[in-house]
Amino acid sequence: MYSNASFFVYLFSSALLFAGINRFLKYRLTYLVSFSVIALIGWAHVFRGQFFIPIAVFLCFYVVTYLKDKKYLKTWQAVSLTLLPLVLVKLHLNNHWGMIGLSFMTFRAIDVLLYRKKEEAKSFITYFCYLFLPFVILAGPMYRWNTWVKDIRKPTFTMTTELFLQAMQQIFYGIVQKFLFAMLIDHYVISHWRHHDFTLTVGIVMSVAYSFYLYFDFAGYSNMAMGAGRLFGLNIPQNFNFPLLAKNPQDFWRRFHISLSEWLRDVIFMPVYMHLLRFAFFRNNKTCAQNIGIFCTLFCMGAWNGLERHYVISGILFGLISVSHNMLLWTAKRQPLLEQWLKYPVVSLCGRFLTLASAAVSLYIFSGMSPL
Template identity: 35%
Template sequence: MDVALPFSGIGFFLLSFASVAILLFCKHFLSSYIKYKYILFSLIVVYIAFFLPFQATIGILLFSLYIYLIYYVFSYSGYRKTLLPIVLVSLPMILFKLDVDGMYKIIGISYITFRVIQAISDQKNYGSLDFFEFTSYLFFPPTLLAGPIDRSYRFKSDLDNGYANISTSNFVSGWELLVIGGLYKFVLAEFVAKFWLAEIDASSTSIVTMINSAYSYTLFFYFDFAGYSAMAMGVGIMLGISVPRNFDKPYLAKNPQDFWRRFHITLGSWLTDYFFKPIYMYLQRFSYFRGRRLLVQNISITLTFLLMGMWNGLVWHYIFSGLLFGLYSSIHNCYVHYVRKGGTDIFSVTPNILSLCMKRLLMVNSVVLALYVFSGRVPL
C-alpha cells in the first residue's frame, strides 16, 4: 500500500476523512457495542501497520514494546520516584540524537518521548492509562511527527467523552483549521521557500545576504510549522480529539515570556512544567541559592532552553539557538527586576503605542537572529 506520512500528501488526508467516516458510522450504528477508544485505537494501529514505511513501522513496534515495559512496570510496581523511568525512556531518543544506527531511527521520537515522560510524571495525580489509551495517546497520527504536545490526562478526557465529539459542528471547525493550515504550509511556506529562500546563497558572508536569509527563513519556518500545527488541530477535532493550540500571533510578542506563550505553546508549557520547575526547586535546596531568586530563575531558564536546543538535535546550531533564547529570557528577567527595584524603564519615556512597537520590533528581530542560527544557514 502507498506510504502516507502525516500531512505529506493527499494520501494522508484521504485516510483521515475515511477515519472520520468510520467513526461517524460507528457512532450511529455500533456505539452500543464498541467504545470510541477501541475504534480510534484500531484506526491508529491500521495506519501504523499499513501506511507508514516498513522500517518506520518496525521501529515504532520495537520502541512501543520498550516503552510499554517501562511504563507498566513502574506503574504497577508501586515505585514512586520518576527519575529512573524517565532516564530509561529518554535513552532511545538520546541515541537517535547521537545518530546511532539501528532501531532508534523512529519517526516522531522526540515528541513521543516527551509524551511518555509526561504520562509517567503525572501518574500520581491523574492515574495510569490503559493499553488502548496509552497507545492512542503516543501515536495519534496528526501529532505524531511534529506535535503539538498534548497532555495524557487531557487526551484521556476526550477518549472518555466517546462519540460525543464526533459531530457536524466539530467537523466544520476542524475543516476550517485544516484549510487555514493547508494554506499556510502548502501555499505560503512553499511560496517563500521557492521564490525567496531558495534564491539566497546560504554560503555568502555578505551582511545583506545573511539578513535576507534570516528573515526569509523565519517567515518560512512560521508558515510551515504553524500550518502543520493548525492541520493537526483540524484533523484531530474531526476525529474527536481536541489537539491543543500551538501558535497565537507569536511575532506580536513584546518580550521573551510573551513570545513563548504564543510560539510552540505546547513545548514551552511542557518544558516549564517538567523541566524548569523541577530544576528551580532543586537549586533552591542549596544554601548558596537561597535568597538569590533571580539567579536561580536565570540558571533554570538557561538550562531549560539548552535542553530545548539539544532536544532538536545535538548539533551546534540547535544548541546555540537554544542558548540564545535562554539569554533573551534571562536578560528580560534582569531588566524587569531592575525596573521593579526603582530603575528607569527606558520604554516608559515614549507614548504607549510607540513603546509597544519598540518592544515588538526588538523581540521579533531577536527571534529572527535565533531562528537564523537554528536554521543552520549561518555561513561558518
C-alpha cells in the same frame, strides 16, 4: 504524512465512517476501540517497511512505565531510560533507534511517567493509542496525557455539521499556510538566497524569510493536526498565537510552539527552579534561580533537536535572550526611572522589534543555514 493527498482521503473517510457507525450503534462505539484501529492504521502507514523499530521502542517505553508503576524504578530512573533511545540517536551513537516522530513519542512517554494517575496504570491500549496517535505522531503539537484521557472518557461523541465545518476550516487554514505561504517563501526566497556568500544583507533576508517559513510550515502542520483531531472529538492544543505580536521574549515563547513551551516549563523549569530553592543562596536570590531555570528550559528548546553546533548555539541564544529580559525586569523593579522609561510607547515598540529580531536571528542559526 500531511503532504500526502491520500492521507486526507483516508482521514475524512475514516472520520465519516466513525461517525456513521457510531450513530448506527446509537453511540455505543467507544473511543478506545476506534482509536486502537486508527492508531494501528497510522502505524502501518507511517512505519511501513520498518515495523520492528516502533515495536521495539514501544515495548521499551511500556516496560519502563510498568517497572515505574511497580516501584522497581524511581521516576528519575524511568525518565532517564525513556530518554536513552532519543539521546543515542541525537548523539549519532545508535541510528537503529531513529524513526519518524521519535522525539515527540519520547516526550509523550515522559508525560505519562510524570502525570499518569495510579488508576490509569493498567490501560495498555490507552497507552498504545496515546503514543501512536497519527495526528500528532510526527511533530506534535504536544498533546498531554491528561487531556487525552479526558477526551477519550467522554461518554459519546456526536459529529455535528458545525463541528465538521470547524474542523474543515482549520484544516484548510493549515493547507494554505503550509502549501501556499511556506512553499512560496521556500521557493522564491530561501532557495535563492541560501547559496549566496554570507553578508549582512543575506543574514537579514534569511533570518526574516526562514522565521516566516518555519512559522507557516509548522503552524500549517499544527492546524491540520488540530482539525484532524476535531473530526474525532479530540482537543489537540493550539500551538501558535500570532508570535508577531510578542511584546518580549517571554511573551514570544507563550505564542510560538505553545504546547512544547508549556511542556518544557512543567518538566524542566519548575523542577529546576524548585530544586534550587532548597538551597539558602537561591532562596535569598530567587531571580538567580529563575534565570537558571529559564536558561535550561530554552537551551533544551533548541538542543533537543540534536547536539549539532547550530542547535546548541540557537538554544544558548534562546536562553540568553530570555535571561537578559528577565534581568532587565528585575533591575527595573529596583530603579523607578528605568521602569518608567520602559513604559514609553517608543521604547515598548523598540522592545517588540528587538524581540522579533533576536528571535529571527536565533531561528536562522537554528536552521543550520547560517555560517555558525
